[in-house]
Amino acid sequence: MIEFSKGGPAMKAEGIGFSVPRKEGPEKVTGAARYVADRIQDGGIFGVTVRSRVAHGRIKGIRFGPGIPWEEFTVVTARDILAQGWDNRVASIEPDQPFLAEEFINHAEEPILLLGHADRTLLERARRAVTVDVEELPAVLDLDQALACASLVGGKGNLFKEFRIELGDPADIWARAAHVVEGEYLTGAQEQLYIETNGMQAEVAPGDPAAVTVRGSLQCPYYVHAALTALFRLPPGQVRVLQMATGGAFGGKEDYPSIIAGHAALLAWKAGRPVTLVYDREEDMAATTKRHPSRSRLRTAFDAEGALLAMSSDFVLDAGAYTTLSPVVLSRGALHALSAYRCPHVRIHARAVATHSPPNGAFRGFGAPQSLFAMERHMDIAAARMGLDPVELRRRNLLRLGDRMATGQVVTEDLDLEGLMDRALADLDYEGKRAAFARHNAGPSPVKKGVGLSLFMHGCGFTGSGEQHLASVTGVATTASGLVRVLAAATEMGQGKETVFTQIVSEALGIPNDLVELAEADTREVPNSGPTVASRSTMVVGRLVQDAALGLKRMLIQERCLEEPYDAEGFRTAVARAHARAGGLTCSTEYRQPPNLSWDEVNYRGDAYPTYAWACYGVEVSVDTVTWEVKVEDFVARQEVGRVINPVLAAGQIEGGVTQGLGWALWEKVELDQGRMINNQMTNYIVPTAMDLPRIRVYFEENNPYALGPGGAKGLGELPMDGPAPAVLNAIQDALGVLALREVPLTPERLLEAMEAEHEPG
């Protein structure tokens, strides 16, 4: 159920707005696509990681047990790194995380040493034969305890990041408001669960300086590149990083691959042989980053008509034991805490606190799903308290053109969020279902039905001045055979970047898609176009690619190789001629911050994002009040994402994101015991199957093209993760008439507890 955008008369059937099939589709459906574990390395060995079993402790010694031919093994510890004078800290926002633990262990599953051997069976036996003697220390795993602590592993007052967003002054609003509503909302960790586990291969050519080559499953080639140049203290040209086919990522292959790449390269250096280091599922789930657990304490004031007067949020993320990406996850979370509402007086206090949990990291949505869950859930609770319909309460507070957001950013789009919401409700038949379910729920059936919605936005691209700092570069080049070749480090991980970039270039040049090729994400060949994260690839990198393609066309015309008008064959001939004559032409583009955007990164004032995608999601649920199982019966996802470049691929992104959001809302629970994940298997960490969900109905609106996006496109990859959880819990509230639903995942056990708490006397 897609509303296709219609291309204008001048548009080619292959360019922007058309559902061109996925470029790399044939190799994926035939099994020909090559992922890291599929690649054989001649003379190579395998690597494994020995990890901590405790959350906090001091290493006393390492023992290598009997029955293993240890002399055949390559063993790497932190001492090897330090003895070479290398840097044991992973390059990131703060270099506080070691590749291998030195003296102290700060979280369970922390890497301690690496083993390499050609025989994988023997290698696993050896891993189990290593004993790390640890003096165990008390671990801080609870949020309140962590907030009260002095520094555990670093950070200021045990916080990796703290800031406030302030608008107006709510101080004297609370007392005079008609309604003040308070609530606490909790969200759990979530595993990305890409179906291909993390893995890397490394080769090290000895020499002075040595040359390190790493390839594998990753989102951000230049993050890995930076980590390896820092680790080995090498000049940039001595490190080469290549992405192989990547079997899903969702943020889970944003920062952790730097560690795996370092480990593989250390083993390869010491062994003098190529190394393959691929995690099995249990290790991947237990050790790698998850969505940050969060706690939001919200307080809102409304006037008698339901207009939002003031809002305060105390937003806390459990960062885990090292900084990793937590400061920026916190930023995005806090910047979405008010959702898409107008509010004159705002206080948001945001903190990322250190605990002895494995570090949490990037996962689609990047903090926004957490804060939006709180606010969108809170709106339904507030509506119930005030005796208002949740749709009505939203209607009275939706952002419009000219309104100010929490950072003072002025809405410059001619937004019609009310229309967006009304159309989503019509898609769902919200009113009809509400009436029918009220009658049904009054009857004897133990199955109760409800509908709910969420209204939200997602900031596109990096937060604040992030893009300015990145200063991404792309290029478009000629090839000898007359193709144009896109040079960008953006990675394909299933989202469709290969196809979308092809369409952007073919549209810009008026040529067929088969005249466009994309260079492999190989740091030796492509410039640093930034990480493939933050819903930025189409909007930001795609625009740079578009500009580079247009620049190349101007160069071709200036070189008198190309004349307009041209057809496909004429273009191809012209490119080939220019390539032969000039030895290849490349047009490069670098990101420049638009002059009308300003951001104060100390006080969190100004334009937090260059633009936003907006959405209203509606859901119908049925709840079995015997088993407390929740079934999602219908789901409508309606969004404004600017121009849609490829409707089928875009719908696939929305459907996939909604599914992950529903998993987070209802089933996906990370169980920790003393800081270790204990359900680190697909048997007992439950993600949705095809049978668990209805057909997700996706609708795009294209009323507000973004002038700086290619063809008017905004970012959309993360948006669908934000809306499902609050919409589902709002629907459950509607079905059961119970307000105390404040935590996801809302498992049947938690729902039963909430019902019992609600019905307890007193």
Place this chain on the structure above:
Amino acid sequence: MNQGEMRLEVTVNGVPRTVAAYPMARLLDVLRDGLGLVGTKEGCGEGECGACSVIMDGKLVNSCLVPAVQAQGAQILTIEGLAQGGSLTRLQQAFVTCNGAQCGFCTPGMVLAAADLLRRCPDPSEAEIREGLAGNICRCTGYVKIVDAVRQAGAPPVRP
């Protein structure tokens, strides 16, 4: 052959193959390491995700749960054997057209599970497709485009 290994004779994608394997080696590893057929993927190693699905003697199996000894003499179809003569099957083409593959890692198993379903049930309803593919986890698509692909492949061809 190493001590303890057996001589495993299997017909893979129509071709008789002989390979040395430990009796309890996983069929998944025999296919990938022994026979170089790396289209079959490992997702979980415990029969939950279906990424390693292959068709053995006409039945869809998780190759991570099949010991080599159980495959002795079997006929096995892997993803590499589906397209014949270099052209995609109708099902594979539908996966490309409908965007049924995103990251592609669950795809070999998913396509074989769908092929197995279509053999048993040539024109399945959406509910039958969802049930038929419930043993194969996809984390990218939300399954809608996969269902579309299987429906398109299963629907009788439109006659001119």
